[in-house]
Amino acid sequence: xxxxxxxxxxxxxxxxxxxxxxxxxxxxxxxxxxxxxxxxxxxxxxxxxxxxxxxxxxxxxxxxxxxxxxxxxxxxxxxxxxxxxxxxxxxxxxxxxxxxxxxxxxxxxxxxxxxxxxxxxxxxxxxxxxxxxxxxxxxxxxxxxxxxxxxxxxxxxxxxxxxxxxxxxxxxxxxxxxxxxxxxxxxxxxxxxxxxxxxxxxxxxxxxxxxxxxxxxxxxxxxxxxxxxxxxxxxxxxxxxxxxxxxxxxxxxxxxxxxxxxxxxxxxxxxxxxxxxxxxxxxxxxxxxxxxxxx
Amino acid sequence: xxxxxxxxxxxxxxxxxxxxxxxxxxxxxxxxxxxxxxxxxxxxxxxxxxxxxxxxxxxxxxxxxxxxxxxxxxxxxxxxxxxxxxxxxxxxxxxxxxxxxxxxxxxxxxxxxxxxxxxxxxxxxxxxxxxxxxxxxxxxxxxxxxxxxxxxxxxxxxxxxxxxxxxxxxxxxxxxxxxxxxxxxxxxxxxxxxxxxxxxxxxxxxxxxxxxxxxxxxxxxxxxxxxxxxxxxxxxxxxxxxxxxxxxxxxxxxxxxxxxxxxxxxxxxxxxxxxxxxxxxxxxxxxxxxxxxxxxxxxxxxxxxxxxxxxxx
Numbered sequence: 150x151x152x153x154x155x156x157x158x159x160x161x162x163x164x165x166x167x168x169x170x171x172x173x174x175x176x177x178x179x180x181x182x183x184x185x186x187x188x189x190x191x192x193x194x195x196x197x198x199x200x201x202x203x204x205x206x207x208x209x210x211x212x213x214x215x216x217x218x219x220x221x222x223x224x225x226x227x228x229x230x231x232x233x234x235x236x237x238x239x240x241x242x243x244x245x246x247x248x249x250x251x252x253x254x255x256x257x258x259x260x261x262x263x264x265x266x267x268x269x270x271x272x273x274x275x276x277x278x279x280x281x282x283x284x285x286x287x288x289x290x291x292x293x294x295x296x297x298x299x300x301x302x303x304x305x306x307x308x309x310x311x312x313x314x315x316x317x318x319x320x321x322x323x324x325x326x327x328x329x330x331x332x333x334x335x336x337x338x339x340x341x342x343x344x345x346x347x348x349x350x351x352x353x354x355x356x357x358x359x360x361x362x363x364x365x366x367x368x369x370x371x372x373x374x375x376x377x378x379x380x381x382x383x384x385x386x387x388x389x390x391x392x393x394x395x396x397x398x399x400x401x402x403x404x405x406x407x408x409x410x411x412x413x414x415x416x417x418x419x420x421x422x423x424x425x426x427x428x429x430x431x432x433x434x435x436x437x438x439x440x441x442x443x444x
Numbered sequence: 445x446x447x448x449x450x451x452x453x454x455x456x457x458x459x460x461x462x463x464x465x466x467x468x469x470x471x472x473x474x475x476x477x478x479x480x481x482x483x484x485x486x487x488x489x490x491x492x493x494x495x496x497x498x499x500x501x502x503x504x505x506x507x508x509x510x511x512x513x514x515x516x517x518x519x520x521x522x523x524x525x526x527x528x529x530x531x532x533x534x535x536x537x538x539x540x541x542x543x544x545x546x547x548x549x550x551x552x553x554x555x556x557x558x559x560x561x562x563x564x565x566x567x568x569x570x571x572x573x574x575x576x577x578x579x580x581x582x583x584x585x586x587x588x589x590x591x592x593x594x595x596x597x598x599x600x601x602x603x604x605x606x607x608x609x610x611x612x613x614x615x616x617x618x619x620x621x622x623x624x625x626x627x628x629x630x631x632x633x634x635x636x637x638x639x640x641x642x643x644x645x646x647x648x649x650x651x652x653x654x655x656x657x658x659x660x661x662x663x664x665x666x667x668x669x670x671x672x673x674x675x676x677x678x679x680x681x682x683x684x685x686x687x688x689x690x691x692x693x694x695x696x697x698x699x700x701x702x703x704x705x706x707x708x709x710x711x712x713x714x715x716x717x718x719x720x721x722x723x724x725x726x727x728x729x730x731x732x733x734x735x736x737x738x739x740x741x742x743x744x745x746x747x748x749x750x751x752x753x754x755x756x757x
Contacts, residue, residue, distance in 0.1 A: 275678020
């Protein structure tokens, strides 16, 4: 008796149908996710472009009445740049040094493990809680008052974990051979880190820092509780209430008249442009650096 | 790696001290957050003439301050859960689309498009929600109320755009990218050999995904969902513009009732007296603890699986 040859039958209709249905659902999910993005960007551009003029970029809201047209966000843009810049000045050194400690010195010490754990915890702190902390600590207990710097402190708390995590990841990517080669030449450890390991990871670290800056640049809640807000230009981030661009949008959006809402849209457009630009530059640096492209 | 032992460099000590110090600063900040929130919350809690845990109303600025977290905590939880229910299926679909369906060349770019959703500042979503979404949802809500009013969530005499539901939709959009990004990383790490084996046995693409990718990815997806939940709970500005800001406990999410801890902080801060500020700080402490629990649980799930080492966001 001979064995009948194996026959490969067609995949049954119901199995093919299920496969097709899931394919359709997966495409649908992606479409559903993209719709709000397009809607948001479209409305921000459409409604924001009208007031996106020189006056908006060069004037503050000082002496602009509730129903008046005109006015601008110069004070808010200036405030945001100062606050975010100060936040970066605080969080980048602390974040980078922490990452170096975790990767190069920490090994499996108890201290390193608890730092690593609390960096994760810090990632999950709601931004409004960071604002409340600075309010409680800086404004209420120390009595130092609302200022751009207080806002920067709150933003730096939100930035720090992102900087640590991305820098840590980049430092771990540096091949051990480089470190060993350097030790073999008699170079001390700290010099190996600053002269060999750090420069190797530099572009990746810059990308992480830029993404962290982009993330905090759009934060509103911590600013609300720490920089207060003002309609006038305040160039000094260490003294008196300042404005921030996200706060400006929030403030204008709550006013029940068309001219204010128009300003809110234009503020949103400016804010998105700043954030997207930071994102884009970060991705370009990463893309230009990374040898392995793909998914 | 061990430090070469033959000669100590003069820079070694200070450098090591600086890096360790920075790490300790991170720990100190976390401790300080807990300590200062508690310190500033206590006077307000002592001045409270009502039960902080059970009271619904929020009048800490009155001469006889009365405030409680009950309604706010309820609003925070229900709005975040609704957002998660809406976002999770879409996020899993998006993650599968990018990891297993999209053409390879496009996958990276499509992933970037989803990441852009996360890059839009929350105040912009709030503005979009107030000006566009609130009028837009009136029709669909009326439909839900008319035909599905027998479901308690959609019950009520009238529907409002300015409701918990609209806030939840915005929250869902905001947490979708983080859930999708982590799920995508986890799905991409499903063992290639398993996938190929099931395809070789004649499985269709969906059967392959159901039997080898999804079981592998499940703990990762759960933890991604919890991280998303934590984020939704802490989200402030978008919902501060949208939530109705009343202090009620109701499941009728289409009604003009409800608030959340974070939204109440943003809206109540401007007119708060010192006791009022303390009350808001006390509510922030509660929010801090809730998100801490949710996030830690998520981290523990993700940390247990060594395979996911790359996915921890």
